[in-house]
Amino acid sequence: MRKYLIAILIIATAILSSCFRQYNNDDTYRKGWTLAWEDDFDEFSNESVWSKTPRDKQHSFRYMSDSESLYKLQDGNLVLRGMQDPEGNEKLPFITGGIYTQAFKANETKRLEIRARINPTYGVTPYISLFPNNSSENIVIDLIEQYDTDEFIYQSVTSQYTTTEGMPDNPPSSALVGVNPIEYHIYGVEKYPDSVVFYVDGTRTKKYPRIPTKIPGQFPFNDLDFDLYIGLRLDKDTDHAGLPVDFYIDWVRFYEPNSVNLTTDEN
Template identity: 60%
Template sequence: MTRNTILVMILALTAGLVACTGQKSDPDKFRKGWTLAWEDDFDGKTGLDTWSKIPRGKQHMSRYMSDNEALYILEDGLLVLRGVENAGNNAEIPFLTGGITRQGVKKNSVSRVEVRARMNPVAGAVPFVSLLPSDGTGNIAIDIMERYGYDEFIYQSVTSQYTTTEGMPDNPPSSALVGVNPNQFHTYGVETYPDSVVFFVDNNRTKKYPRILTDIPGQFPFNDMDLDLFIGIRLNKDTDSTELPVDMFIDWVRYYEPETNN
């Protein structure tokens, strides 16, 4: 074997090792008992083709939503959603925010949704990941993650007629505070079942909200309707405009269905 042949073989082996180590390793992507039905890693190849921008509306979440391209930035394999001051003396609203939505959980189904994200803090800014009724029914939500201002924790909660109008947020407890550093990337997840909603952070179970027997209406509506996935930034009237822009960095979104033995 000649010296040149040996050198070529060494170079080829080295290139192979670099190619292998350069691959993004994600052992949690494929979960036991679950099938990955779809994912979006925002690599820029498809843009936001599978998503819709949240339209401006009267709800607190959408009052400042805009389709302005400056609020939706795809770079380095991330989607950056932004909230900014709406500058100008003739501005109709004080802020503009970015948010995306797509079909989420079908009624009478079992599913798992995960979003890996981080955010930079601004007083009065609330990044969120939520499941909301597809038909626009109000007062119903599964909030997979909400972070208020500079809080060093996030909220995970459910909202329904039972928890609000009927005044029963504590039986069973409808929300949990999870201590994390939201400035760092974390994976926020939820599993939906006919009899419960189970929350996760970084694959650690943080809370379960069950269906219970009760004569009080509206306790567990989440299995009875289609729920769409909403990701975005909410700004409040007390948001400190001098701290803007506020950004939410989304690495990926994944949707799982139960594994079948076909």
């Protein structure tokens, strides 16, 4: 059964890779959107748009550090690094780099794209995620989570409805997308009042809609301000031999609708 599932994934990856190559030279999927802001990381200023992610008890931020060794500019990329703590701290054996900035406002229709590539290793999860600003609720929009050396990524939403209420499948809250993480890909998301729509290299991969339901917390994504977080998540089982590990961010772009009619995803 496992071999059968792997075979299906390989075929799906090949098909999607072909689609991704096609869309790399075709930006018609951006029709209706106007570029509002971009950062090509020709320089990096912690005090302007981006902030370094502080250490926190939340899993994604457990080993965050502001050490300059974790942030570098290389060939037009911002490179975020994960490595062993040079001071040999047993309680915090790793340090990782991460950045965040303001992303989506409540009731705002907006598109976000990030071009990035990954240097994968075991026990490391690069992520590009949207977290609510000033909220401790378990609400997340994940443009990408990539585990170990997997040649696929997860795009998903998390909410009270999908976790506490036990409803991750109605509607499906996540999608598995085959990619070669070593290569650059454009990971995108559009946020509407009634849906969240994901893309990879211009290919639409998933839509999570607002649905009629009495179960609480099904679609909180239009009601909150969200910040964009980019970083690396390590855990106690991370392979020390595979470190340091780097996450290459080529650019980040935000788009706004160029028409007042672009307020919902109709498909």
